[in-house]
Amino acid sequence: AWAPDHILRIANATLAADCTERQSVTINGTSPGPTLRAREGEDSVWVRVFNDMEAENTTLHWHGISQYGSPFADGTPATSQWPIAPGNYFDYEFKLAAGSAGTYMYHTHVGFSVVTAYGAFIVEDSDAPPYDYDDERVVVLGDFYYKSDYNLSAGLLAAPFKWTNDPQALTVNGNAYGECDSEVKACQSGCHTEVVSVEPDRTYRIRVIGATALSFLYMALEDHPSFELIEVDGDYVNTHKASFLEVASGQRYSFLLRTKSLDELRALGKTRFWANLESRWRTTRSYGAWILEYNTTELPGDGADPYSTLPHLNKTIPLPDEAPFWVMNEVTPLDATQAPPDDSEVSRTIFVDGTQLNSGPSDAQKTFWQTHGYMYSEEMPATPYLIQAYQGGLTIDYDAAIANEGYDNTTHSLPVRAGEVVDIVFLNVASASGTLEAHPWHIHGKHPYVMAYGLGEFSEEAYAAARANMTAPIKRDTVMVYAGPEGMAYSNTTIPQGQVAGWTVFRLRADVPGAFMLHCHIQPHFTMGMGTVLLIGMEELPPLPEGFADQYMTYNATSQDVPAS
Ligand code: C2O
Ligand code: CU
Structure with missing residues (x-):
């Protein structure tokens, strides 16, 4: 091109x-x-x-x-x-x-x-595609804050720290219902609950994208009690019937939705249905919605109204409180030949812990998320890892890193040799404040296999037992690391700081040379330091494309005058 x-x-x-x-x-x-x-x-x-x-x-x-x-x-x-x-x-x-x-x-x-x-x-x-459908729709879930990007991030990094709080609205494809006090008409054209139009008697592929900065959302559809999951994070899976979906920041799903016939709609007396959104793993719930609208002139358009306040959605469709571990336990890859590298190939296990800590005197505390004893956002290199490597200036001491539980303390990264197979164990560690939450860990570069997850302490025995429960591991790039059923969040004071409340294991073959981030996809946590970098097979980096080096290796002078984050 x-x-x-x-x-x-x-x-x-x-x-x-x-x-x-x-x-x-x-x-x-x-x-x-x-x-x-x-x-x-x-x-x-x-x-x-x-x-x-x-x-x-x-x-x-x-x-x-x-x-x-x-x-x-x-x-x-x-x-x-x-x-x-x-x-x-x-x-x-x-x-x-x-x-x-x-x-x-x-x-x-x-x-x-x-x-x-x-x-x-x-x-x-x-x-x-391996599944038949007539058409598709895209549903992108987002968080809308009134505070500016700058204020959100400055508050988190301040001493004492100021939490972002939950978003003021949940958006769908950028839209959300809101009260407007001025001229109603102008308001109506500008802000409303997102409407997704479908035809009766068809099969749709609904693609759901978790683009929230914070919220971990459950979703269900009024009068459409079930749908079939077919894709998880870019990989097809065997159809799995579900009545609700959980979507964390960074996760994506596709499901097939069979729409109702005109007769069924007539019997229900409406053509617009609420799709509930409710947050989980926070002290308070956030609510949002989108509307599934049947595009037909045969019936009056009754039902959910994009310009009306949200109904008490939690009552419209009760959404369960427990974490739906079924995505991890029961969903299997469509490609039956897809299997993780064998145990015998695994050269080592790398633990990636996430702990919230406070520092300083109690009246001026900073709060941060630490991984292996450091806060990523304070350890970023002045010259990007990959640029250093292309300049020939990045030396990796694998032996030192391996001796230090996999972490190279000089570069603050996790180096992995080309071709190596590693198990990466994410540990959900109880915080200084005595609270627990669930974290969506995201890996850049490729999709590893989700081998198993568990609650409580990680051990080889727990890992083996959890794997025995899984039918066939799927690949994903954003995986939940739970801390128990949702009710444990915030109320639990019995788990002392430092104790592991939950874990999830990724198995990764290092066949994609490069410098790739590994971080919690909850933006406030990432800003507060919850991440690290995998340096994969840096000895085998691909050459830069012809003519690209000038743009890539050099940077405009202004790019150093403005902070990177
Ligand atoms: Cu969508 Cu580094 O993330
Ligand atoms: Cu997190």
């Missing part, structure tokens, strides 16, 4: 998702930005990203896309590239491996701009 397939412009703009105006970061003027589509197995996708903001650096990350041969296109500051300074652009070019068809997203990777700077990225099948 001689011209980019897509051009994205990242800029500041005023949004009013729920009728309240907020200065936000947008992509091509909107939130979400445009839905990008590309086909698996094709040559490559080239996206030119302009930073049209006046004073903020940015990068764009292709969330969930495996970066075989193109680690420089992963889109993370301090890890894979120099930030894109205001007024500059960056060319992202990467391949979509065969077998990668599925639902992804893109989002900025600098600070809280992710609250609004995201969009859907759909990788289409090269042949007919």
Whole structure:
């Protein structure tokens, strides 16, 4: 290709998702930005990203896309590239491996701009998809805050720390219902609950994308008691009947929804149905919705109203309180030949703990999330890891790292040799404040296998027992690390600080050379330090594409004047 397939412009703009105006970061003027589509197995996708903001650096990350041969296109500051300074652009070019068809997203990777700077990225099948459906719809879930991106992040890093609180609205495809006190008509055209239109008697693939900054959401559909899950994080799975879905920040699902016939709609007396959204694992619940609307002139359009206040949704469709461990236990890969590397190949186990700690005198406490004793956001290198490596200036002492539980204390990273197979165990460690929450850990670069999860302390015996319960591991790039059933959050004071309340294991074959982040996808936690970097097979980095080195290795002077995060 001689011209980019897509051009994205990242800029500041005023949004009013729920009728309240907020200065936000947008992509091509909107939130979400445009839905990008590309086909698996094709040559490559080239996206030119302009930073049209006046004073903020940015990068764009292709969330969930495996970066075989193109680690420089992963889109993370301090890890894979120099930030894109205001007024500059960056060319992202990467391949979509065969077998990668599925639902992804893109989002900025600098600070809280992710609250609004995201969009859907759909990788289409090269042949007919393995499941039949007539059409598809995309449902992107987001959090809308009234505080600015800057204030959200500054509060978290302040001493004493100020929590972001729950979002003021949950958005769907950028929309949310909101009270408006001014001219009703103008208000109506601008803010309402998202309406997703369908035809009767059809099968739809509904793609759900967790683009929330914080919220972990449960979702269910009024009068549509079940649907069939077919895709998890970009991999097809055997159909699994479910009545509700849990979607954490960073996770994606597709399900098949058989729509009702005209007769069924007539019997129900309506054509618009609520889709409930309720948050979990917070002290308070956030509520949101979207509306499934049947596009038919045969029946009056009764039912859920996009301009009415949300009903007491928790009563419309009761959503269970327990964590639906079924996604981990019961869902199996569609490709029966897909299996994780054998136990005999695993060379070592790396523990990635996440602990919330406080420091300093109690009246000026900083609160942070620590991984292996450090806070990622304070240890980012001045020159991104991957740039250092391409400059020939990154030395990795594997022996020292292995002797230190896998962590290289010089680079604050987890180096893994090319071809090595490792088990990565995420530990959910009880916090200083005596609270527990569930964390969606996200890995960049590729999709590892989810081997097992458990509650309580991790041990080889617990791991073996949990694996015996799993039918066949699926691959994902964002996995929940629970701390028990949801009710344990915040109320539990019996688990002392430092004790492990839950764990999840990823098995990874290091066949995608590059520097890739591993972090909690809850943005407040990430900002507070909850992450680290995997340096995978850095001796076998692919060469930079022809003509790319100038843009990639050098950076515009202004990019150092503006902090990366
Ligand atoms: Cu969507 Cu590093 O994340
Ligand atoms: Cu977290």
